[in-house]
Amino acid sequence: MADQNVLADMIFSVPDLADSSGSQAPRTVTVGASPFTYRATSRQAIHIVGGTISAASYARGAVVLTVGLLAGGEIFEMNAGDVMTITYLTVPTITVIPR
Numbered sequence: 001m002a003d004q005n006v007l008a009d010m011i012f013s014v015p016d017l018a019d020s021s022g023s024q025a026p027r028t029v030t031v032g033a034s035p036f037t038y039r040a041t042s043r044q045a046i047h048i049v050g051g052t053i054s055a056a057s058y059a060r061g062a063v064v065l066t067v068g069l070l071a072g073g074e075i076f077e078m079n080a081g082d083v084m085t086i087t088y089l090t091v092p093t094i095t096v097i098p099r
Helices: 003-013
Strands: 028-031 038-039 045-047 052-061 063-066 073-079 083-090 095-099
Touching: 045 083
Parallel strands: none
Antiparallel strands: 028 095, 038 083, 045 073, 045 095, 052 063, 052 083
16 A cells, blocks of 8 residues: 555655745746747746737647637647747737746
């Protein structure tokens, strides 16, 4: 039975909430010329809001998905290497939320 508890702890471990040494504050990305491409360097989320966006896509490896964006904003979960490409007329605000 003890081995099952160890396995459960490995799979369903609860982070130590008192340990905030790994937490990082969200940061705003400087958006370049359209089409703008953002590549995640670690596991993170990005929040995209505002601007006038005419097209957006999310890529992981060889898979590229067209995505829609709501006027109120969208959050996309990304892993290292994932790419978000945005074509816009007016610049949106992109915020990175480290995980």
